[in-house]
Amino acid sequence: MTHVILITGASRGIGRATARLAGARGWAVGVNFVGNAEAAATTVSEVEAAGGRAVAVRGDVSIEADVVAMFDATRDAFGALDGLVNNAGIVAPSLPLAEIGAERLKRIFDVNVYGAYLCAREAARRLSKGRGGNGGAIVNVSSAASRLGSPLEYVDYAGSKGAIDTLTIGLAKELGPQGVRVNAVRPGLIDTDIHASGGQPDRAAVLGAGTALGRAGTAEEVAEAIVWLLSDASSYVTGALLDVSAGR
Numbered sequence: 001m002t003h004v005i006l007i008t009g010a011s012r013g014i015g016r017a018t019a020r021l022a023g024a025r026g027w028a029v030g031v032n033f034v035g036n037a038e039a040a041a042t043t044v045s046e047v048e049a050a051g052g053r054a055v056a057v058r059g060d061v062s063i064e065a066d067v068v069a070m071f072d073a074t075r076d077a078f079g080a081l082d083g084l085v086n087n088a089g090i091v092a093p094s095l096p097l098a099e100i101g102a103e104r105l106k107r108i109f110d111v112n113v114y115g116a117y118l119c120a121r122e123a124a125r126r127l128s129k130g131r132g133g134n135g136g137a138i139v140n141v142s143s144a145a146s147r148l149g150s151p152l153e154y155v156d157y158a159g160s161k162g163a164i165d166t167l168t169i170g171l172a173k174e175l176g177p178q179g180v181r182v183n184a185v186r187p188g189l190i191d192t193d194i195h196a197s198g199g200q201p202d203r204a205a206v207l208g209a210g211t212a213l214g215r216a217g218t219a220e221e222v223a224e225a226i227v228w229l230l231s232d233a234s235s236y237v238t239g240a241l242l243d244v245s246a247g248r
Helices: 011-025 039-051 064-078 102-127 154-180 203-208 219-230
Strands: 005-007 028-034 053-058 084-087 136-141 179-187 241-244
Touching: 005 011, 005 102, 011 028, 011 039, 011 053, 011 219, 028 039, 028 064, 028 203, 053 064, 064 102, 084 102, 102 154, 102 179, 102 241, 136 154, 136 219, 154 179, 154 241, 179 219, 203 241, 219 241
Parallel strands: 005 028, 005 084, 028 053, 084 136, 136 179, 179 241
Antiparallel strands: none
């Protein structure tokens, strides 16, 4: 079965690694990005080189019209959607909550919560069998931060991921009867660019050394979990929060 999936925030990190692995399965991938068209084009090339098909679709997940457009563009390129990887997310420099400004809080929650909910809602509308869809799977990318709290670093980011965990549990119960499975992965200390966005480019390597496995994880390791949850191999799994965090 050819899967058609949309991955938000697929121009780098976990999103790109997931797109590449999906390509190796022969799947068709909508590669969403918000600003870096060159990076998205690289992801598209890597998906195609791996054996899949891909199209770059620009859009800000916190803007409803953009979300609808990115789903439309993926459908127009490859046909009806089979899955969503709800991956787009941002983090900001480490600060205790007392020092975090309102503008930052709003942007974090606009992208990480509102945006994720908009994308999940659009996927629910398109995948649900009762609405003419073929069923499928949604994988939300949460974080180990949702249960650790990220004190003195980014409790705003951690809280946004707590919302993703709750979304996963509730939406799985809504959509199970519609033939749609909903799960989340909760990555731990993964070596991606997001740490540099938070002002600590070596954070994963430094803290990863303290995990049970003694190292940071890779985007590819998280991608393996995501693609499994998208695939028929996980056909009896829904509402799950899968930690990919080396025991942290």
